Amino acid sequence: MANLTVNYLGVEFKNPVVTASGTFGFGMEYNELYPIEKLGGITVKGLTLNERQGNPAPRIYETPSGVLNSVGLQNPGVRYFAKNIMPQLKKLDLKIIANVSGSTFSDYVEACKIVDASGADIIELNVSCPNVKQGGAAFGTNPDTVYEITKMVKEAISTPLCIKLSPNVTDISAIGQAAMDAGADGLSLINTVTGMAIDLKNRKPVFHNVVAGLSGPCVKPIAVRMVYQTYGKTKAPIIGMGGIANGNDAVEFMAAGATLVSVGTMNFKDPFTPLKVIDGLNSYLDHAGISDVNEIIGCAHPAGKKI
Numbered sequence: 001m002a003n004l005t006v007n008y009l010g011v012e013f014k015n016p017v018v019t020a021s022g023t024f025g026f027g028m029e030y031n032e033l034y035p036i037e038k039l040g041g042i043t044v045k046g047l048t049l050n051e052r053q054g055n056p057a058p059r060i061y062e063t064p065s066g067v068l069n070s071v072g073l074q075n076p077g078v079r080y081f082a083k084n085i086m087p088q089l090k091k092l093d094l095k096i097i098a099n100v101s102g103s104t105f106s107d108y109v110e111a112c113k114i115v116d117a118s119g120a121d122i123i124e125l126n127v128s129c130p131n132v133k134q135g136g137a138a139f140g141t142n143p144d145t146v147y148e149i150t151k152m153v154k155e156a157i158s159t160p161l162c163i164k165l166s167p168n169v170t171d172i173s174a175i176g177q178a179a180m181d182a183g184a185d186g187l188s189l190i191n192t193v194t195g196m197a198i199d200l201k202n203r204k205p206v207f208h209n210v211v212a213g214l215s216g217p218c219v220k221p222i223a224v225r226m227v228y229q230t231y232g233k234t235k236a237p238i239i240g241m242g243g244i245a246n247g248n249d250a251v252e253f254m255a256a257g258a259t260l261v262s263v264g265t266m267n268f269k270d271p272f273t274p275l276k277v278i279d280g281l282n283s284y285l286d287h288a289g290i291s292d293v294n295e296i297i298g299c300a301h302p303a304g305k306k307i
C-alpha cells in the first residue's frame with residue numbers, strides 16, 4: 001500500500017481526499033453512514049457572518065452528468081458554527097476546512113476572525129460571491145479585488161488561508177496569481193460553472209435567480225484544465241475539484257497539480273464516493289508501482305517528475 005499522507009499548507013492529511021463545501025453538510029450527517037475519520041478531511045458548508053435562509057426552491061436541477069444549484073448559501077452563521085459544530089468536529093481525527101463567504105469586505109474579515117478562533121485547520125475563502133458594493137459581480141472575477149480581499153483576510157487571521165477560485169473568468173491562473181501575490185497560502189478550484197435551464201412547461205428560467213452553478217462529472221475536463229494552468233503559472237498548493245467520482249479522477253487532478261482532491265456533487269449520487277476515491281487512488285498507485293502519492297503531484301507538467 002502506497003503512502004497516502006500529504007501535507008497541505010503545513011497541515012498533515014492522512015490521505016489527499018476531502019469533501020467539497022456545500023455537498024457534505026457539516027460532516028456529522030455523513031458520519032452516520034460511515035466513519036468520516038477515514039477521510040483526509042472535510043470542507044464544511046459555506047459560512048457567512050450572519051445566518052442565511054438561502055434561496056427559494058427550486059435549488060437543485062439535474063443535468064446530464066451533473067447538477068445546477070442555486071442554494072444561496074443557507075447556513076446558521078459563523079458564530080453558531082464556532083460554538084456548536086466545531087467542538088463536535090474537533091473530537092474527530094480528520095482535518096477541518098472551513099469555507100467562508102461574504103457580500104462585503106468587512107463581512108469576510110469578521111467571519112474569518114471568528115473561524116480563526118474556532119480551531120479550524122484551514123480557512124477556504126469562497127470568492128465566487130456577489131460583491132454587493134460593486135454592483136454584484138463576483139469578487140473572484142477581478143484580480144485586484146481578489147488581491148485586496150486576500151490581503152485583508154490574511155492580515156486578520158493566523159489559520160492557513162486558501163482562496164477558492166471561480167471558473168467564470170477568462171484566465172483563472174491570473175486570479176490565482178493575484179491571490180498568491182497578496183499572501184494566500186494556497187488555492188482551491190473550481191467552484192461551480194455558471195449555467196441555466198429553461199422549464200419547458202412555462203418556457204421560463206427554472207431558477208428564480210435565472211442563472212445557477214453547474215457541477216459534477218460534466219465539469220471535470222474544465223476543472224482539470226484550470227488546475228493544470230493555475231499550478232503551471234503559480235506552483236501554489238492546490239485543492240482540486242470538479243466532478244471527481246473515482247480514484248482515476250483523483251489521479252488526473254493530482255497529476256495536473258493538486259495536492260488534495262475534493263469530492264462534491266458525487267456525494268449526492270453515492271455518499272460513499274469519497275471512500276471509493278481513496279480505494280481507487282490506492283489501487284492505481286499499487287498497479288503503477290508508485291510508493292508515495294506525493295510523487296504524482298504536478299507530474300503531468302513538462303518539468304514534472306518522471307515516474
Ligand SMILES: Cc1cc2nc3c(=O)[nH]c(=O)nc-3n(C[C@H](O)[C@H](O)[C@H](O)COP(=O)(O)O)c2cc1C
Pocket residue numbers: 020021022023045046047067069071073099126164190191192214215216217219241242243244262263264265266
Ligand atoms: C449544492 C451545492 C452547494 C455548494 N455550496 C458551496 C459553498 O457553500 N461554498 C463553496 O465554496 N462552494 C460550494 N459549492 C461548490 C462545490 O464545493 C464545488 O466547488 C463544485 O461543486 C465543483 O465540485 P463537484 O463538481 O465535485 O461538485 C457547492 C456545490 C453544490 C453542488
